[in-house]
Amino acid sequence: MSVDVLYFAWVRERIGLPRERVETQAETVADLVAELTAREARYEAAFADPTALRVAVDQQLTDFDAPLAGAREVAFFPPMTGG
Amino acid sequence: MQVRVQEEPFDMGGELAGFAHGRRDAGAVVTFSGLVRDDTGDLSHLEIEHYPGMTTTAIEGIASEAIRRWSLSDALVIHRYGRLAPGAPIMMVATAAPHRADAFAAAEFLMDYLKSRAPFWKKEVTSAGEAWVEAKAEDEDALDRW
Numbered sequence: 001m002s003v004d005v006l007y008f009a010w011v012r013e014r015i016g017l018p019r020e021r022v023e024t025q026a027e028t029v030a031d032l033v034a035e036l037t038a039r040e041a042r043y044e045a046a047f048a049d050p051t052a053l054r055v056a057v058d059q060q061l062t063d064f065d066a067p068l069a070g071a072r073e074v075a076f077f078p079p080m081t082g083g
Numbered sequence: 084m085q086v087r088v089q090e091e092p093f094d095m096g097g098e099l100a101g102f103a104h105g106r107r108d109a110g111a112v113v114t115f116s117g118l119v120r121d122d123t124g125d126l127s128h129l130e131i132e133h134y135p136g137m138t139t140t141a142i143e144g145i146a147s148e149a150i151r152r153w154s155l156s157d158a159l160v161i162h163r164y165g166r167l168a169p170g171a172p173i174m175m176v177a178t179a180a181p182h183r184a185d186a187f188a189a190a191e192f193l194m195d196y197l198k199s200r201a202p203f204w205k206k207e208v209t210s211a212g213e214a215w216v217e218a219k220a221e222d223e224d225a226l227d228r229w
Contacts, residue, residue, distance in 0.1 A: 009215055056202070075134060078204065078217075079223070080202055081217070082200075082203035083194055083203075
């Protein structure tokens with residue numbers, strides 16, 4: 001399947017792009033992270049500490065063990081600092 | 084419920100007057116406004132990034148919960164993004180309720196959740212460089228009281 005992957009804040013800066021379309025067989029968010037990390041050092045740098053990251057699937061906050069079946073959009077970002 | 088995510092400045096006084104105008108169901112209106120704080124005296128500006136598409140939906144979810152839990156007459160949330168100078172208004176919330184205790188509590192709830200659950204990220208730009216503002220553990224802990 002293909003999914004839009006979005007990056008925000010320092011995750012975007014480390015990876016060097018705001019979004020990309022990814023062909024993947026990943027069944028969960030964690031699988032997708034493993035696939036991306038294996039690609040290049042910049043992904044490894046961005047995903048080095050998963051506890052420092054948050055994830056949203058189809059714009060809903062979720063966990064790294066969330067399934068990706070049917071997902072259109074996955075976003076990775078640091079903890080939010082609104083307000 | 085009114086939720087606005089915008090780059091342009093807003094007029095706090097005008098927003099409050101508009102929000103309170105013509106209400107017969109609410110005896111209390113509470114507002115909170117957040118400004119760009121310069122801790123070191125060295126801040127050039129703040130850059131606020133957000134997740135278009137998710138931001139408004141996430142805030143509407145938080146505001147709906149506040150309205151439900153405190154039986155609010157109405158709630159308003161305005162949050163800016165982009166480049167903001169020190170002292171500039173970043174955001175405001177307003178709550179209207181029959182009595183003040185509910186209006187205050189709902190405004191605090193909104194602020195606690197907007198801080199940690201609305202997809203915004205702040206970067207501070209100073210003469211020394213730029214740095215992302217890190218989320219504080221106490222901001223996450225603040226959610227537990229609700």
